[in-house]
Amino acid sequence: MAHPEATLRLAKWKSGVLAEALPFMRRYAGSTFVVKYGGHAMGDARAARHFAEDVVLLRRVGINVVVVHGGGPQIGAMLQRLKIQSEFVDGLRVTSAEIVDVVEMVLSGAINKSVVAGISAAGGKAVGLSGKDGAFVTARKLRRTKRDPDSQIERVLDLGYVGEPTHVDASFLRHFMQSDLIPVIAPIGLGADGETFNINADTMAGAVAAALDADRLLLLTDVKGVLNGAGELLPELDAGHAAEMIADGTISGGMVPKVETCLKATREGVGAAVILDGRALHALLLEIFTEAGAGTLIR
Ligand SMILES: Nc1ncnc2c1ncn2[C@@H]1O[C@H](COP(=O)(O)OP(=O)(O)O)[C@@H](O)[C@H]1O
Ligand SMILES: CC(=O)N[C@@H](CCC(=O)OP(=O)(O)O)C(=O)O
Numbered sequence: 001m002a003h004p005e006a007t008l009r010l011a012k013w014k015s016g017v018l019a020e021a022l023p024f025m026r027r028y029a030g031s032t033f034v035v036k037y038g039g040h041a042m043g044d045a046r047a048a049r050h051f052a053e054d055v056v057l058l059r060r061v062g063i064n065v066v067v068v069h070g071g072g073p074q075i076g077a078m079l080q081r082l083k084i085q086s087e088f089v090d091g092l093r094v095t096s097a098e099i100v101d102v103v104e105m106v107l108s109g110a111i112n113k114s115v116v117a118g119i120s121a122a123g124g125k126a127v128g129l130s131g132k133d134g135a136f137v138t139a140r141k142l143r144r145t146k147r148d149p150d151s152q153i154e155r156v157l158d159l160g161y162v163g164e165p166t167h168v169d170a171s172f173l174r175h176f177m178q179s180d181l182i183p184v185i186a187p188i189g190l191g192a193d194g195e196t197f198n199i200n201a202d203t204m205a206g207a208v209a210a211a212l213d214a215d216r217l218l219l220l221t222d223v224k225g226v227l228n229g230a231g232e233l234l235p236e237l238d239a240g241h242a243a244e245m246i247a248d249g250t251i252s253g254g255m256v257p258k259v260e261t262c263l264k265a266t267r268e269g270v271g272a273a274v275i276l277d278g279r280a281l282h283a284l285l286l287e288i289f290t291e292a293g294a295g296t297l298i299r
Contacts, residue, residue, distance in 0.1 A: 028288065029062035031215040032177075034270075036205035037115065039070040040222035041278025048118055051220070054284040055182060056124035063288075064177045067119075067126070068185045068208055070201030071111040072254070078106050090144070091254040092162050095198040100161040103198045104130075107186040115184045127181045130188040131165070132196070136172040137204070139163035139189025139197040163189045163197025165204065168211035206261035210268035217265050218287065219258055220278030225296030226251065226259065236297045239263050262298040272299040 035055065042048050058065045072093070079086050079102055087094050095103060112128040119126040131137025142164045144157040166189075176183045187204035189197040202219055209217040224233045226242075229250050237245075242259050245251040251259055255275075262273035276283050276295025287294045 025061045025289065028215070030064075032064040032066070032212050033058065033216045033218060033288075034066045034068060034205055034209035034212065034214045035284065036201055036217070036219045037067055037069045038201065038219070038221045038278060039072040039074055039111075041220040042069070042071075042111075042115075043073070043222075044279060047279050047281060049122070050281050051278065051284070052115075052118035052122040052124070054282055055119055056122040057285065058288070059124055059180070059182055066173060066177070066183050066185065066208060066212065066214075067115060068187060068201055068205035069107075069111055069115050070187065071107050072201075074111055075103050075106045078102055088253075089157060089159060091257045092142070092144075092159055092200055093198065094159050095161040097161065100196050100198050104188055104196050108132075108188055112184060112186045119182055119184065125181050126184045127176050128184050128186070130186040131168075131199070131204075132188060132190045134169065134172045135190050136169040137165050137185075137189045137199075137207070138167045139165050139191055139199060141191075141197070161196065161198055163191065163199045165189055165199060165207040168207050170211040170213075173208070173212065200257050200261075202258045202261040206265040206270075206273075209265050209270045209273075213269055214265075215271040216288075217262065217270050217273040218284065219262070219273065219275045220283065221254075221258065221275060222277070222279055223255075224277045224280075225275045225294075226255065234296050238298075242298070259298070266299050272297060274298070 055065055055067060084098060086099055108130045116126045116128040142159055142162045144159055145154045146157055147154050173183050187199040187201040189199050191197055205217060226234045226237050228234055242263060246256055258275055265273050274287055274295045274297050276287050283294055
């Protein structure tokens with residue numbers, strides 16, 4: 001049995017946590033939070049359970065939660081099993097017609113349903129969607145260019161079926177949110193000619209957040225947030241500093257679309273964006289309901 005003094009200390013600590021959280025709960029009731037759940041963050045079963053519990057708790061305190069999930073590592077594993085090579089350019093998967101079929105199967109199938117099932121197991125009600133449902137996310141081929149450092153000539157890169165959202169139908173999502181359902185969205189978009197587009201999940205989350213005029217965009221990943229050259233967490237980041245860090249390579253790979261998404265979303269009216277560690281237990285609750293927060297705040 002625990003020592004009575006230890007029990008008392010724990011009770012005091014718990015009441016302190018609750019007292020700190022209550023004003024945030026009142027402030028955020030009725031607001032809209034878009035949470036991007038990255039493929040790396042969902043690797044650990046215990047953290048996945050805590051994530052689902054956090055999402056359900058947010059809904060219970062009156063926050064309109066929308067989840068957009070990734071699944072990059074899981075797509076990679078499936079492509080490997082199928083012996084299909086794939087490569088990344090600036091954090092984006094070059095997506096052939098063959099690869100886009102696998103991407104859709106993994107994202108809209110196994111991963112989407114496992115996130116929905118996790119939320120159900122935690123006592124919530126979720127509905128799994130991709131941009132194709134109700135054609136609520138239309139997309140077009142992403143146009144990417146790269147300047148050759150030697151010749152300074154700008155080249156157009158062909159990333160295949162990588163898409164960028166052209167329209168997100170917010171009213172479609174609000175139907176579910178008004179029915180107390182938590183939308184869980186796979187980052188797949190529908191092209192004008194019925195094509196399937198593979199959209200980076202951060203980009204998708206940003207577009208959904210902007211369309212909903214969300215108060216917060218939260219990107220859960222596998223690092224504490226944006227790290228500086230010495231590997232230290234930056235609690236805040238503005239557009240100027242982010243541009244410098246991307247240009248000098250301190251921000252690279254998958255962190256580039258993440259930071260760009262946050263900056264774009266805040267320019268388009270989202271209250272604030274946060275990049276935080278989805279592997280940390282109850283990362284969402286710590287970020288939302290404590291003064292100190294967690295991760296890197298971008299606004
Ligand atoms: N400055 C940086 N700070 C933090 N992470 C960075 C930075 N630059 C590059 N990264 C990389 O970005 C990764 C996160 O992007 P990504 O792998 O696409 O995550 P997710 O699957 O969660 O979307 C980190 O694991 C890290 O390796
Ligand atoms: C275009 C592009 O790169 N799409 C991503 C979609 C999944 C994703 O973004 O998942 P994470 O958030 O787990 O990285 C991909 O094919 O991996």
